[in-house]
Amino acid sequence: MDDKLMLMIPGPTPVPEQVLRALAKHPIGHRSGDFAKIMAEVTEGLKWLHQTQNDVLILASSGTGAMEAGIINFLSPGDRVLVGCNGKFSERWAQVCDVYGLATERITAEWGKPLDPEQFRAALEADTDKQIKAVIVTHSETSTGVLNDLETINRYVKAHGQALIMVDAVTSLGATSVPIDAWGLDVVASGSQKGFMLPPGLGFVAVSSKAWQAYTTAKLPRFYLDLGKYRKEAAKNSHPFTPPVNMFFAMQVALKMMQTEGLENIFARHQRHMNATRAAVKALNLPLFAADHASSPAITAVAPVSVDAEQIRSILRKRFDIAMAGGQDQLKGKIFRIGHLGFVSDRDILTAISALEAALQELNYEGASVGAGVAAAAKVLAS
Ligand SMILES: *Cc1c(COP(=O)(O)O)cnc(C)c1O
Numbered sequence: 001m002d003d004k005l006m007l008m009i010p011g012p013t014p015v016p017e018q019v020l021r022a023l024a025k026h027p028i029g030h031r032s033g034d035f036a037k038i039m040a041e042v043t044e045g046l047k048w049l050h051q052t053q054n055d056v057l058i059l060a061s062s063g064t065g066a067m068e069a070g071i072i073n074f075l076s077p078g079d080r081v082l083v084g085c086n087g088k089f090s091e092r093w094a095q096v097c098d099v100y101g102l103a104t105e106r107i108t109a110e111w112g113k114p115l116d117p118e119q120f121r122a123a124l125e126a127d128t129d130k131q132i133k134a135v136i137v138t139h140s141e142t143s144t145g146v147l148n149d150l151e152t153i154n155r156y157v158k159a160h161g162q163a164l165i166m167v168d169a170v171t172s173l174g175a176t177s178v179p180i181d182a183w184g185l186d187v188v189a190s191g192s193q194k195g196f197m198l199p200p201g202l203g204f205v206a207v208s209s210k211a212w213q214a215y216t217t218a219k220l221p222r223f224y225l226d227l228g229k230y231r232k233e234a235a236k237n238s239h240p241f242t243p244p245v246n247m248f249f250a251m252q253v254a255l256k257m258m259q260t261e262g263l264e265n266i267f268a269r270h271q272r273h274m275n276a277t278r279a280a281v282k283a284l285n286l287p288l289f290a291a292d293h294a295s296s297p298a299i300t301a302v303a304p305v306s307v308d309a310e311q312i313r314s315i316l317r318k319r320f321d322i323a324m325a326g327g328q329d330q331l332k333g334k335i336f337r338i339g340h341l342g343f344v345s346d347r348d349i350l351t352a353i354s355a356l357e358a359a360l361q362e363l364n365y366e367g368a369s370v371g372a373g374v375a376a377a378a379k380v381l382a383s
Helices: 017-023 033-050 063-072 088-099 117-126 150-160 209-215 227-234 245-261 263-283 309-320 346-362 372-382
Strands: 006-008 055-059 080-085 103-108 132-138 164-168 187-191 203-207 299-302 322-326 336-339
Touching: 006 336, 006 346, 017 245, 033 055, 033 203, 033 245, 055 063, 055 227, 063 088, 063 164, 063 187, 063 203, 080 088, 080 117, 088 103, 088 132, 088 164, 103 117, 117 132, 117 150, 132 150, 150 164, 164 209, 203 209, 203 227, 209 227, 245 263, 263 299, 263 346, 263 372, 309 322, 309 336, 309 346, 322 346, 346 372
Parallel strands: 006 322, 080 103, 080 132, 132 164, 164 187
Antiparallel strands: 055 203, 187 203, 299 336, 322 336
16 A cells, blocks of 8 residues: 555664654755754754764765774774674675775674674784774674674773774664763764664764874775764864755754653663564564574564565565565575664554564464464563
């Protein structure tokens, strides 16, 4: 049915109507006083959301652009970097490092398993002459639904003393606490279409003073993604290039909505939705791809055995106008992923689970009785 599409994918995520309406306004000049006021307001809002006093810079890019900027502004060719690799996105950052001629060392874990912080500790402790310049970690690995133990890995980076910690927080920011100042995270990248209740189009990078120190000697090439340019202009509530000004109108509204809800409530809502979704999947006797102790608050990956993941997705899409995500690369056809990130309510979770049960029934799935998933989810949502 037209206009009924429900996004249960991990980006783009649903956008509130008042945010969409803000997008429909006539653009204004990005060198105007009116834009400067908006820039000042959204920058303050972004610092609140990022729990930081560091610079939070706004790029016209997707999350990948923000992350690439976060890597290339603070490093030089040949620098040794450790990259945690346990899924599609984390492996992308290792590729970016390779492309720019860094000495990339991958610390890997099987897709679906969390990174082992001990491997980071061992590599960092062995580096007595402090050659490791950065450690790159994807907090929430969207391709598998795994939440990596950033806090512990970061503790080992801090003990090393020299290396910068660079974080892909694309699907953790706005879903779970990423306390940038409290943990001393140097570079944290994210994108508007994930936890921000905004359409795609903006990337964000939070930068610490330690990272800015590294910036002064970093030699990798950069132009559009030169974060120094963004910092200089942001100090004047301006932007180095023409930004998508309508996205700034939208961001004003979205940030206000988030501030009204409150950070703790936002995190609690994502936790509740993750718990409800996982309880439902368990009650349906479908295998969860990520373990309970390492599960992402943004996305739940399910690995069905006796029913086909792609058939489930197809029924959800065709019969119920619900988009869920499939598996990527080697996980294609093996898993489907339920996004519960951003502007998602309890009702959305119940709707998604009941539609999933209807799809399973249509596929003659016999692993659980119809209604078991909804009952389990409803119980969590009511608690
Ligand atoms: C979505 C996502 C990205 C960025 O993807 P873009 O398509 O470039 O916005 C990066 N990392 C993770 C973990 C993501 O989920």
